[in-house]
Amino acid sequence: MTSYHAPARALVGALILALAMLLPYSNANANADADTSADVDVPAGVTAGVAVFDRRTGTFTEQHNAAVPFRSASVVKLLITLDLLWNRGPDALPSADRSRVDAMLRGSDDAAASHFWSANGGGAIIDRMVPRLGLKDTARPPASHPGFWGYTALSARDTVTIYRHLLESAPAPVRDYVLGALRQSTRCAADGYDQHFGIAGAFNRPWAVKQGWSGFGSGGCTATAATRTAATRTAAAGVDLGRPALHTTGVVGAGDRAVVAVLTLHPQGTPYGKAYTDIGRLTRSLNVPGATRPAGTWIGTWGSGVRVRLQPSTGSRAVTTLPAGAEVLVDCQKRGERLSVPPYVNDWWARLPQYGGYMTNIYLRSPDNQVPGVPVC
Numbered sequence: 002m003t004s005y006h007a008p009a010r011a012l013v014g015a016l017i018l019a020l021a022m023l024l025p026y027s028n029a030n031a032n033a034d035a036d037t038s039a040d041v042d043v044p045a046g047v048t049a050g051v052a053v054f055d056r057r058t059g060t061f062t063e064q065h066n067a068a069v070p071f072r073s074a075s076v077v078k079l080l081i082t083l084d085l086l087w088n089r090g091p092d093a094l095p096s097a098d099r100s101r102v103d104a105m106l107r108g109s110d111d112a113a114a115s116h117f118w119s120a121n122g123g124g125a126i127i128d129r130m131v132p133r134l135g136l137k138d139t140a141r142p143p144a145s146h147p148g149f150w151g152y153t154a155l156s157a158r159d160t161v162t163i164y165r166h167l168l169e170s171a172p173a174p175v176r177d178y179v180l181g182a183l184r185q186s187t188r189c190a191a192d193g194y195d196q197h198f199g200i201a202g203a204f205n206r207p208w209a210v211k212q213g214w215s216g217f218g219s220g221g222c223t224a225t226a227a228t229r230t231a232a233t234r235t236a237a238a239g240v241d242l243g244r245p246a247l248h249t250t251g252v253v254g255a256g257d258r259a260v261v262a263v264l265t266l267h268p269q270g271t272p273y274g275k276a277y278t279d280i281g282r283l284t285r286s287l288n289v290p291g292a293t294r295p296a297g298t299w300i301g302t303w304g305s306g307v308r309v310r311l312q313p314s315t316g317s318r319a320v321t322t323l324p325a326g327a328e329v330l331v332d333c334q335k336r337g338e339r340l341s342v343p344p345y346v347n348d349w350w351a352r353l354p355q356y357g358g359y360m361t362n363i364y365l366r367s368p369d370n371q372v373p374g375v376p377v378c
Contacts, residue, residue, distance in 0.1 A: 041065045042286035044279040046271075048244075050264040051283075052157035054165070055290040057258055061161075062288040070138045070154035070239060071264040074213030074246050075109045077127075077153040079163050080139075081117050082106065082179060083171070084126045087133070091178040106182035109212065110191040118150045127153055134159075134166050143242075151215055154240045160250050160262035168257055183209035183251060188321060188356075194220030195324050198277045199249025200261055202330070202355060203284040204292040208253045213264075216245035217273040219305075221324030241266055247276045249284060254291025261289055274302075274326035281328060297332035297354060298375055301366035309358040313337025313350030320358040329353050333378035334362065334371065352378055 041063060043049045050071055053063035061067070082102055091099060101117070104110035118126065124141030131139050138156035142149045167176050184207070190196045196212045214220065244266040253259045263284055267276045278301070285294070305325035310317040314337055323329065331351040339348035342363050347370045349362040362370060 040286070042283055044282060046268045047279055047283070048241075048266040049283060050157040050262070051287065052161045052260075052262045053287055053289055054161045054260040055258065056165075056168070056256075056260065057290065062259075062290060064158075067158040068138055068156050070140070070156050071248070071266065072151060072215065072240050072242055072246055073153040073155040074151045074215040074248055075111075075114070076155060076160060076211055076213040076248050076250055076264075077150055078105050078109065078114050079167075079179075079211055079250075080130045080153070081114055081121075081126055081150065083134075083163070083166070083175075084121060084130055085117055086175045086179075087129075090172065090174040092174065103182055104191060106179065106211065107185050108187050108189075108191040109194075109196060112191075114150055115148075118148070123147055123150075134162055136162060140240075146242075151213070152240070152242055155264070157262040157264055160264070161260045164250070164252055164260040164262075168252065168260075180209045180252070180257070183211055186210050186212070189222035190220075192220075193223035194273070195222045195277070195321070195327075197355070198247070199263055199280045199284045200251050200253060201249070202281050203287075203294065204253050204289065205295050207255065207257075208251055209257070210249065210251035212250070213248035214246065214273075216243075217247075217271075217276065219325070220273045221277075221322050221327065223322065244269060245271050245276060247273075247280050249280055253289055254293075256291070258291030259289045261287070263287075272324075272326055274324040277324050278326070278328040295330055295332075295354065297330040298372070299328050300331050300351070300372065301328050302326060302360075302364050303366060304364045307360060307364045309353055309356045309360050311358050313359045313361075315340070317359075320356055323356075323360070329360070329365075330355055331365070331372065331375055333376045335359075335378040351375070 051065040052067040101113035105113035127141040136159045140154040142152035248264045307323045308319040337350040350359040
């Protein structure tokens with residue numbers, strides 16, 4: 002039976018959302034100084050800064066070290082882009098620069114970021130954006146490394162502020178262009194790293210993400226992934242520049258309801274697949290309003306260079322290569338080509354919906370050839 006009060010409730014809900022979106026960034030940040038997330042699942046050895054903001058209610062649903070600055074890695078590309086577009090729309094960009102921005106936001110292209118960093122004043126970009134957005138914990142790279150844009154200091158709560166600016170204050174052409182590019186984030190980044198970890202793995206679309214990584218040797222997707230290293234272990238202004246960093250940031254849900262920022266540091270020597278798995282588990286533990294989660298079973302993998310193929314056969318085209326040891330989501334399994342990787346022989350293949358293909362069950366961490374509890378395709 003339809004309630005006569007339903008239209009009134011819908012109107013009230015719309016008014017609450019509209020009022021929440023008008024809240025000043027400073028009010029939101031004022032509530033982000035204390036941790037309110039005792040249940041955030043931070044894996045052992047990982048240092049994390051977390052902030053999840055619900056735009057419908059105007060409140061943080063998760064905060065953990067939200068004001069602690071981390072080195073930004075590629076998340077700073079958001080600020081580089083916003084500075085470039087501050088007094089002009091994307092249509093005003095020369096075609097070469099627009100191509101660079103597309104590559105920088107979709108594929109996290111480092112050469113494009115370095116071009117704009119050099120052309121637009123380096124650390125002065127950060128100096129301009131801090132007062133423009135009212136950022137509290139963001140600072141330019143240390144004087145000893147002025148060209149290292151990835152050494153910009155950035156906190157989880159400041160990351161939320163950046164996305165709120167995009168969603169609620171930026172001119173519509175800038176908002177649609179930047180978020181449109183982030184919605185088209187490629188699985189394989191320009192340097193060969195698999196960048197669909199964290200938000201991109203934990204939640205179904207719609208989402209838009211800007212990820213960051215630094216200090217790892219190989220990141221899947223290609224066998225010759227470039228290495229993003231930290232050139233020094235010296236900390237500046239309390240920011241750790243040495244431990245491997247992996248960050249997932251973005252907006253999630255219908256109407257971009259939730260803003261999510263998860264910044265993490267991992268012990269020296271951590272493989273990319275291990276960090277990929279840890280940030281995934283952390284992100285899945287969060288209360289993210291409006292998010293929906295993919296169906297299936299998360300299973301660990303072993304081995305390196307494991308390929309995901311369109312069909313359960315080595316004769317089928319390879320879609321991508323998994324980060325070594327990464328946890329994957331499996332929704333079903335079926336029999337296919339019989340493979341032998343001594344001492345293992347197996348003809349079962351797992352379907353990985355988020356990769357759009359199959360991998361042999363040999364490389365799943367399962368006690369049986371056919372994974373218990375996973376349905377047959």
